[in-house]
Every structure is written in structure tokens, then in C-alpha cells.
Amino acid sequence: MTAYQELERRHARIAAIGDALGILGWDTQTIMPEGANDGRAEQTATLSVIAHELATDPRMGDLLAEAEGDGSLDAWQRANLREMRRHHIQATAVPADLVEATSKAVSVCEMTWRAARAESDYAKLLPSLTEVLARVREGAEALGSVMGISAYDALLDSHDPGARAERIDALFADLSGFLPDLIGRVLDKQAAAPAVIEPQGPFAVEKQRELGVRMMERLGFDFRRGRLDVSLHPFCGGATGDVRITTRYDEANFTDALMGILHETGHALYEQDRPAAWLTQPVGQSRGMAVHESQSLLMEMQACRSAEFITWLAPVVRETFGGEGPAWEADNLRRLYSRVERGFIRVNADEVTYPAHIILRYRLEKALVAGDLTLPDLPGAWNDGMAELVGVVPPNDRLGCLQDIHWPGGGWGYFPSYTLGAMTAAQLFDAASTADPEIVPALSRGEFAPLVNWLRVNVHQTGCFHASGDELLTAVTGRPLDASVFKRHLERRYL
């Protein structure tokens, strides 16, 4: 067995543990009885430690060095080896005791956060969040020093390989110069138009579920290798060949679950169509969080909120729920699904204001990690940023800097991928519809095959063959990510 083959064998084992953790994680969030929590934490901690021990086995470094001198590898094997090296750097750069200390700090902080948010009490969160930030920064500095990049870049890179603050600064500057004015104009236009009419429920959960399943099937979700279930926070998880998405149903409103399912199905198609020959290997995984988010947003925002698709969708939902009257007209639904509002809460934000929420978080977390902003000053900085970027100031911290779990949960450097994903989605959808002029007309017939086929070949099945999201975009659209297509998309849809 060559060193490279031995590395493949070891990574297959790590991947199988990751898949087991994926199923356990799904179970935890969907159906686990509440009293099983401690035992589940023990199981996941044990499997995580074992996977980490395998990844940091001293022999790994030798094998990598030896394989990197192997001239016989083909292009996919070399790409796989490059990803293995990246994993090894990530796994070994941070000392095991710091990993453990971070994990403990996060556990405490997440629990504190739930109470602090409920009580809108930032002071309550401050000590544990300070501890999390300190540990996260320490880990990021260790990784950054190995990679020769800043601590914040190291955080970005761990979610989205190749992402750097310098690039994001430029992309977000472009957007933040554009959004406040756009939001104002869109709101003016909305105010001048006739009021949008909300379809009135109740909408039976069983019917919502049937509609969701039908849509998933139309999008090409393979139920032989996946499931749809219910959880408090919708997600796409599971394992290789067993991709499980979730949603939550509200009898007063069918749109949230429907759009949520379309969104998660976008993620799921990416996972179901990863390159078959490389499923257990690093090169067979998805190309970072921004590209992953681009797949969900491409489905939800680019395809399924398009006028073309909604024209097809309107009679379908009307029949499903036995609706009648003007609320169920395609044009009303289209306007309902593209309503813009200055709100406090990111997860409720529309396509136009969402990036403003993200740019705020990006600026703040970058400054916090760099030490240019301190945590006691966060609430004030948050509210100032909301005023500037979104145009409203939250009345309390529950609706402000306490709303997201990301920072208490250790997920620093993750926020940008939401908006990078939205921009990537626009750029990919534009390239796809140009390459295959049938894609958009097919949507007006409720058909996704042309779009999904293009994504499958150009994105899903390329796994991590390209070294970064930008390299993937360049290969597929002819240039790295820029904001132009996204801006044009927003103007066309909302003005």
C-alpha cells in the first residue's frame, strides 16, 4: 500500500465516524427524548475525540509528506491530497487542551445565552462570551500562525477555504454602498403599490408536508437516500447517502415551511450529488460553506421566488389548500414572496435586507477578534450599525446582539458565508441560465431538471476538486465572485 492509499484508508475511516456523528446529530435535533441528552453528549464527544485522534495520529504527517512526493497521482488524487493536508493543518494547529477548553466554554456560553436572550440581559452573557471569544481567538491565532494569515482569516478559512477578509471587505463595501439606497427605493415602490394579501389559514400540517414532499421530488431529491422530518431549527444533515432535511410547520402560514423545504433541498441536492467515486474522501466533500449556502439560496431565492416559478406554483398551492380569491393569484404571491421590510431579526429578513444584517455581523466580529472592539461595547456598536445598514434600531438586546447563537456557539467567521452564498447563487444562476436557455422557461412549467443537471455537473460533482469557492466560480462562470450579478438581480426583482 502506498502512502497515498494508506491516507485514503484512514480518511475513509474518519469519514465513517463523521457520518455516524451526522446521524446522531440528526437524531438529537429531531426525535431524541429529552432525558437522553447527557448520554448523547457522551457519545458524540467520544466519537469526536476518536476522529480527532485519527486525524492527528503522528503517522499522518509522515504519510502526507511521502504522498506529496508521489509523482504518479492523477489530478483528483492530487486535489484529495491537498485537502488532506488542509485537514491535517486544521486538526494539528490547535493544541488538544485548547480544543477541549473551547468546547467547554462554548457549552457553558450556549446555555447562558438561552437564558440571557430570553431575559434580554446582555450583562448575563458577557462573562461567558468573553471566555468563548478568548479561547476562539487563541485557537485562531494558533491556526493563523501556522498558515501565515491573521486570526480572523484563519476563522474564515476554517468555514470557507480560501476566504480572506481583504476580499470580503471589498465585496461587502460594494454591497454596503448599494443597499441602503436600494432598500429605500424598494420600500417606496412597495408603499405605492396595492397592498399584498396574505392567504388565510389554517393550513393543515399534513397537506403542507405533502406539498413539501412533492416539491422535493420535483427538485430531484432522492427519497431512497434521504428523509424529510421536523425540528425546531430547520437543517440539512444526516450522512453520506442518507441526507436528511427538516422543517417546521405553522398552521397559520404555509410559506415559511414551503420556502424552508426548498432552501434545505438546495443543500440536500449538493450532498446527494457529491462525486460518487470520492464520497469518503476530503476531495469528495462540498466546497465550503459559502458554496453550500449558494446551493440553497439558488433554489429558494433565484429559482423558486422567481416570477416564472411562482406562475406555476400559484395554482398548485391554491389547489393544495383549497384557496380562493385574489390572495392566491400568482402576482399577489410573487409580491408576497418578495416583500421587503426593515426588521430587527436576521432569520426573518428578506433577500434585500439580509446582506445588511450580515455585513453588520462581519464588521463586528472582525473587530472583536482583532481587539478593535471590546465585548462590553458590542450592544452599542450593534445598534449603531443597524441604524446605518438596516435603518432601524432594536429596542432591546434580545432583538439586537443577543439574537444569534453563532458567537456563543463558537461559530466566529461563519456569518459572511450567508451573503457570499447569496452572491455566489446569483452568479451561478446567471451562468447557468446563459449556458442553458431552457432553465428559466422550464421553471415556469415547474420543471427543475435543466437547472439541477447544470448544477450537478458544474458544482455538485466537482466536490473539492477546485481549491476554493473562487476557483470553482472562475472555472464555471469565467471569473471569481463579484457583486455585480447579485446587485442586478436585486434591482430587477425589486424595482
Place this chain on the structure above:
Amino acid sequence: MTAYQELERRHARIAAIGDALGILGWDTQTIMPEGANDGRAEQTATLSVIAHELATDPRMGDLLAEAEGDGSLDAWQRANLREMRRHHIQATAVPADLVEATSKAVSVCEMTWRAARAESDYAKLLPSLTEVLARVREGAEALGSVMGISAYDALLDSHDPGARAERIDALFADLSGFLPDLIGRVLDKQAAAPAVIEPQGPFAVEKQRELGVRMMERLGFDFRRGRLDVSLHPFCGGATGDVRITTRYDEANFTDALMGILHETGHALYEQDRPAAWLTQPVGQSRGMAVHESQSLLMEMQACRSAEFITWLAPVVRETFGGEGPAWEADNLRRLYSRVERGFIRVNADEVTYPAHIILRYRLEKALVAGDLTLPDLPGAWNDGMAELVGVVPPNDRLGCLQDIHWPGGGWGYFPSYTLGAMTAAQLFDAASTADPEIVPALSRGEFAPLVNWLRVNVHQTGCFHASGDELLTAVTGRPLDASVFKRHLERRYL
């Protein structure tokens, strides 16, 4: 850290992997999409290999030897150490390549068995079953030679520590001398009595499920630490603090699901009440398969098919399903739930004929492992034994020696535990009702607390403190297992 403490730490890790496997196994049998099968096999194989590597780590032997010389251990720690030694012998006695060869032979044979059974084609199964038996025998000989016992005793011991063929021969001889005559007399009595009336369905699945949940709650099942779901083959599985039972519903018949749930709840209570301080350790596990089966049969057969309980149950099921007329009278239901029939299929057998099915399998597998019977002669020997023990001869092998998955699945030496469990249940129930005279009267009020409290203290919470099922029985009932109470129970209930 002492050697003993280090052993505890290592076993906690092995237990966490076992728990993760328990949840994955539950998932596989209940809700996994069919296309996920290969991936799931990969996950479970990987976790099993890791657990086996931890169990056979060369350092384990040294730690055990050192801990065995530690005079400071208390009685539970010593019992734990004894179980650790047993695990180590089991894990190390059989060479890894033989474990793998056996596992592969079993995979092939199980698949072949499904087709062979469907086609009633024993010749089709013969080659792969021959391979399984050869590998199983080889492993059993290896284990037996380390333990200084026969190959078949080694198989018995691996399911039920301390079980030996010599003891089972005597117990089963007692039963097999008694059963054929008893069966004849019970059938005569049944024939002379008025016909039993089957309640007529359909019985809505949702109502059956609600009834099942209600019964589980009455028995003391803790839904905070467990679930009830549906699977093709009912089982009790899951993990520590997360005990999951399953059933299957038939709209034409509510009794099978109800009795199945009561049976699995008996298993589940044992798991939910294992000793809290030892949950992750070998001494905190259940005391072998015969004792485990005794807990399900004690609930189903001793308690829930008793005249006392059925008197309480009859109006409950009548109300649940809106039943009317003589079919729903307690006396009719009692006779329905104790109907005896000479049948071909073990899993459909009643309490009286079931042991005859087991004794047949015990005789045959013991002879096959010893080489006193060869696999080509199995169908003939099966049919002869059925004639002698049950009094009927199956018309084909599908209803004969092809009916059970145990032998193709590598589960040799397992069958006796069903009937040892039935006998153990009778002996324990007798001791319990004597120790607490409230137990039986409580059943006639649908109350299980006195019974479950007695079981909790005397059986569930003792884990593996006693070295064998017989030691447990001796501690609790004053003597090792014998057939007398079981025989008396059958005579009282059926004659």
C-alpha cells in the same frame, strides 16, 4: 490513576461507542431510507472495529493483571473487574481475521437465507450455512479452549455467562418429559370448552398506539428516556438513558401489538433501571440474555396474561376500541390470550408449545456444533423433532428449519435463552408475589408499581453484580433455576 481506574475510563469509552451503535441500529431498523444501507454498514463496521481495537489493546491485559492484584477494591468494583476480564477473554480469544471471516460469512448467509426461505429451498442455503457453521465452530473452539469448556458451552456462555449444556440438558429433559403430555391435555380441555370469540376489527393504528403508550406508562416506562416506534421486527434497543422499543400494528388484530409492547416494555424497564452508578461499566449491564428474556416474559406472560390483569384490561380495551358483546368479556379475552395450538412457527407459538420449539433447536444446534449431526441431515432431524416435541410435521422447510434467522445470522447458542428466560420469569414472579403479597392484587387494579419496585431492587439494579443468572436467582429466590415453578404455572393457567 490506578490500573482499575484506567480500565473504567477505557470501558466508558467502549460503552459510548456501543451506545452510538445502539442508536444507529435503531435507526437502521425503523426509519433509515433503504438506499442508505451500504453507508450504514460502513459506519457500523467502523465503530465496531474501533470498539474491538480498544477492547483488545495490548495494554488491557497488563491493566487487568495489575487491577486484579489491587486489594483496595470494593465488592462492586471487584464484580466490575470480573466482567472486564470476561469481556477481555471474549474479545481476545478469537483472532481478528476469524472475526472478520465470520462476519462476512454471516452477511452472505443472511442474504441467501431470505431467498431460500421465500422459496422453501434448503439446498440453496446449505453451502453458505455450512460456511457459517464452520467459522462459528472455529471461533467457539478458540474461545472454549481459552475458557476450558466445550465449543458449544463457549457459545452459550457468550450470550448468557455461566450457562452450560450439562445444566440445560437437565432442565430441558425435565420439560420435554412434561410438555407433550401437557399439550395433549390442554388441547383436550380447550376442545371441550366453548369456542373463543375473536374481537372483530378494524382497530385503528392510532388507537392501538395510544393504548400501547398508556400501558407503557402504567408499567413505569419513562418516556423522558425512551421512545415507542414501529419496525418490521419488534425489538428493544437504543442506548443508555435512551431506551427505544418498537412494535408493528395490524388493523385486524390489536392483541399482537399490545402484547408485543408489554413484552418489549419488560426488556425496557430492565434497561432503564440498570444501576445508575455503573451505567458505562460492564458490571452495570444486564445479566445475560436469559435474564433479559425473563423480564419481558415476566411482564407479558406472568403479569399481563394473568386472569387478574385481564379482568382489569378487558373494559379498557373495550372502551378504547368501542367494542361490544361477548368477545370483549374478560373471560373470553383470558381464554383468547391463553389459547394453545400445535403450530409450525416458533414466533407464533403460545406459552405452552414455545419451549418445545426451543428444545428442538437446542438439541439440533448442540449436535451440529459437536459434529454429531451434519447440515445436510438437518431438515429430516428437524421434522422428526417436531413430530416428537410439538406433535406436528411441517409440510416444507419454509415452515420448518428455514424459519429462523438465528443460525444464518451467526446466533448459535442463543435459542435456549428464550426458554430459560420463561422459566426464570416464573421463578422470579413466584418469589416476588410471595415476598410482596400486594403484587398480584395490584395487577387486578392495573397497577404495576409493587411488581416493578420488587424487580427494580432485586433484578434491574443488580446489573452484573452476580456472576451468572443462576447466582442472581439464588440470591433472589433462594435457589438456582429449576423447572418446577414454570411447570406449576403452566398447569395452573392451562388446565
